[in-house]
Amino acid sequence: MLPAAKVDIFERRHDHQGMTCTKVAQEARCSPHSVYHVAYVPARGTLTLDGQIDRAVVECADVCESSPDAHGRDGGPLTFPLVARAPAPAGIPP
Numbered sequence: 001m002l003p004a005a006k007v008d009i010f011e012r013r014h015d016h017q018g019m020t021c022t023k024v025a026q027e028a029r030c031s032p033h034s035v036y037h038v039a040y041v042p043a044r045g046t047l048t049l050d051g052q053i054d055r056a057v058v059e060c061a062d063v064c065e066s067s068p069d070a071h072g073r074d075g076g077p078l079t080f081p082l083v084a085r086a087p088a089p090a091g092i093p094p
Contacts (some may be wrong), residue, residue: 003052003066004037004038004039004040005037005038006036006037006038007035007036007038007049008025008029008032008034008035009032009033009034009035009036010024010025010032010033011033011083011084012024013084016028020052021044028050033081033083034071034072034073034080034081035072035074035081036049036070036071036072036078037071037072037075038056038069038070038071039045039069039070039071040069041058041067042058042060043060044060044061045058045059045060046059046060047067047069047070049070049078049080051080054078054080055067055078056069056070056078
């Protein structure tokens with residue numbers, strides 16, 4: 001079994017324009033958009049954090065079920081905050 005994993009998701013905001021993904025993560029490391037903790041994924045399994053259905057599902061050996069091993073910030077319930085829509089580049093209609 002692999003150790004638990006923490007996944008931080010950062011949103012590229014207007015003030016991050018021109019920055020690499022790594023630089024955005026470094027600059028916003030104390031205020032990520034979303035934080036997820038994954039305690040366990042079975043061998044050869046796939047965990048999906050699905051914001052459309054607001055839950056974590058694990059697939060293994062052709063079986064798909066909800067996962068009790070994924071948590072939100074500080075071990076709380078999963079939440080899936082909306083990511084802001086980026087403005088359209090100049091000359092391209094929204």
